[in-house]
Amino acid sequence: ARHPTVRLSVVVVVDDGYGCVLLTRRTPHMRTFPRCWVCPGGAVDDGENLFAAGAREVLEETGLTVPTSDMEMLCLFESVYPMQTDHILQAGGIKSHSLIVFFKVTCPKEQLSKLRLQQAETDLCAWVPLDRLRAMHLGEEEPSTAESIPGYRSITQAWDGNLSARSHYDMANLVPTDVDAAQLRGIYPNPVGEGIGQAILFAIGLLVGAVEY
Structure with a gap:
């Protein structure tokens, strides 16, 4: 089988300035990583500056404008989908292969109220406290007593994949x-078919000191 081209991508870990980072859930119809919780990101356009690509992806997916001057490079991560060998065999090969450049940035306070979701790709989001993510990452949180996290869901009907009827x-x-x-x-996919993407967990692990780079 022909292997996919390695794609250069960016992901931006956006924090709210109050100890929380923004995670969004990919919609069930996505070709790769459906129902996976991620940070805003995507492919870098030909000739596009990495910082500009990161800011563009944040704006397109969340409606938030973040200044490129405040963005800091966090790490690099190589990602493939499907992730498990048996799933790759079932799918007939690797569907996507990316080299991801991670950035971190604090969202300007005046932008926080402008949060929206790009309905073709995401259907849920939440500002998740870093201390909760650290506890989850290290297995320090007792599942039976874990409190739910305030989030937001789209009030628009689910996108049906028809670009002619609705803009991406x-x-x-x-x-x-x-x-x-x-x-x-x-790590995605967890027992409920969701979970945080492995690359995202690695980057957040760096932020909270749970992993070393």
């Missing part, structure tokens, strides 16, 4: 919802 970049308004800790716990 349409932004959905949000309403408050609770995100069960079980949805975020563990």
Whole structure:
């Protein structure tokens, strides 16, 4: 089978200035990593500056404008999908292969109220406390007593994949919802079919001192 080209991508770990980072859940219809919790990111366009690509992806996926001058490079990560050998065999090969450049940035306070979701790709989001993520990452949080995390869900009907009927970049308004800790716990895919992407967990692990780079 022909292997996919390695794609250069960027991911931005956006914090709110109050100890939380923004995670979004990919919609179930996504070709790769469906229902996976991630940070904003995507492919770098030809000739595009990495910092500009990161800021563009944040804006396109969340409606937030973050200054490139405040962005700091965090790490590099190589990602493939599917991740497990048996899943690769079932799929007939690797569907995507990316070299990801991670950045971190604090969202300007005046931007926080502008949070939206790119409805073609994401359907849930939450500002998750870093201390909760550290506890989950290190297995220090007792699942039976874990509290849900305040989040937001799209109030727009689920995107049906028809680009002629709806723009890929349409932004959905949000309403408050609770995100069960079980949805975020563990590496994707976890027992409930969600979880945080391995690359995202690695980058966040660096931020909270749970892993070394």
